[in-house]
Amino acid sequence: MVNKQVIKEIITNFHKRTLPHVYRRKINLSCPENKIRSIVGIRRSGKTFTFYQLIKDLLKQGIKKERILCINFEDERLLPLNVADLTIIFDTYFELFPLFKNKKVYLFFDEIQNISNWEKFIRRIHESENVEINITGSSSKLMSRELATALRGRTLSYEIFPFSFEEYCEYKNIPSDLNSSAGKALIVSAFDKYMFNGGFPEILNCSEEFRIKILQEYINLILYKELIDRYEIRNHSLIKYLLKFLLINNANPFSVNKFYNDLKSQGYRCSKETLHNYLSYFEDSYCFSSVPVFAESLRKKQVNYRKVYCVDHGLVTAMTSSLSYNTGGLLESMVYNQLRRIFHKEQINYYKTSKGEEVDFIVKERGIIRELIQVCEDLTFPDTRKREVKSMIRAMEELALSDATIITRYERETISQGNKTIRIVPFYVWSLEKMA
DSSP states (O other): OOOHHHHHHHHHHHHHSOOOOOOOOSSOOOOOTTSEEEEEESTTSSHHHHHHHHHHHHHHTTOOGGGEEEEETTOGGGOSOOHHHHHHHHHHHHHHOGGGGGSOEEEEEETGGGSTTHHHHHHHHHHHSSEEEEEEESSTHHHHTHIIIIITTOEEEEEEOSOOHHHHHHHTTOOOOOSSHHHHHHHHHHHHHHHHHOOOGGGTTOOHHHHHHHHHHHHHHIIIIIIIITTTOOOHHHHHHHHHHHHHTTTSEEOHHHHHHHHHHTTOOOOHHHHHHHHHHHHHTTSEEEEOBOOSOHHHHHHSOEEEEESOHHHHHHHSOTTTOOHHHHHHHHHHHHHHTTSOGGGEEEEEOTTSOEEEEEEEETTEEEEEEEEOSOOOSHHHHHHHHHHHHHHHHHHTOSEEEEEESSOOEEEEETTEEEEEEEHHHHHHHHTO
């Protein structure tokens, strides 16, 4: 049973200490009063500081800090915990502040997925108490499976990603001025750094040596805490090998069958079902996303390969040699993650033309195609330019689209062919426009 004195100490310490400085993320966190706010995303992406942002907003509204109960369920002083301990924590808070029983209390529960059956407690107090509930978790299961079934429409989920390029620039005090040569030079320089460093908040002011060490620790934390411990995985060498493979092959096609055959040739013993499970675990932890082909038929989606993207390109550069990653893949990964900040995962696919040409991203929202995007780092070579434009024109014809986009590293141009317009734009321009 959790120690009540420890709970009181944690509650009191939170009320007494000054909240840290918070960078306000570019995400709309507004939520109806009758809903539970759920904040989900990969570890170290800024979920706790998003809590602090919400708490500071409450304080500005005149809410007393004592009416806020904020608990981090990774605090080792509370471990081990079970669902019954949640009631003890809640009751202990009212022992400290009995007068607030008749007022609304604001609950902030960080990394709540660590407690089995947590959803039963949340559902009960949401229905029976005068509370506003905010929860975070590092597993997408908190959003998709557990919340959808256990909380049954009582919650709204908000995904937190590492910093976007716009957030990176704002954090670094770089104005989004693309109209002057000086402003553009600053943005291009920031883009080059962002492309290799990534957007995790903690590494933004680090040297390269510490950046790599910190991001490698993040990967180990995800590997052991989110995967090996949570799913009781015994074959450590296999899941580590899969992780390394996915990082090296970031933004490339991935086939479980092909990977399975490669493993057999190297002497690994496992089933295809195990590989499918491991891949889903990586997705559940927000470490990777797999993107299927655009198709109405479920069978066509299943027989075609998926493309796999890491949640942050900085993890790729921190975990692989500069000789083994390609900047084109980093750029494509950055585009995917920028799209994910705007659209739901199920709305993003890649497209194959009738001739087998691949277009990196097609986004369909409410039955309407919103985006058709190809990513090509460099279009200066005539053969590359001809190939990319040809495949885009064919895709536009098949999809009855008049506009499409090719995202590059630095190039900018507009191509018109008949009634078709292809906008060629650098990532740093496109991404700043997307967040405007």
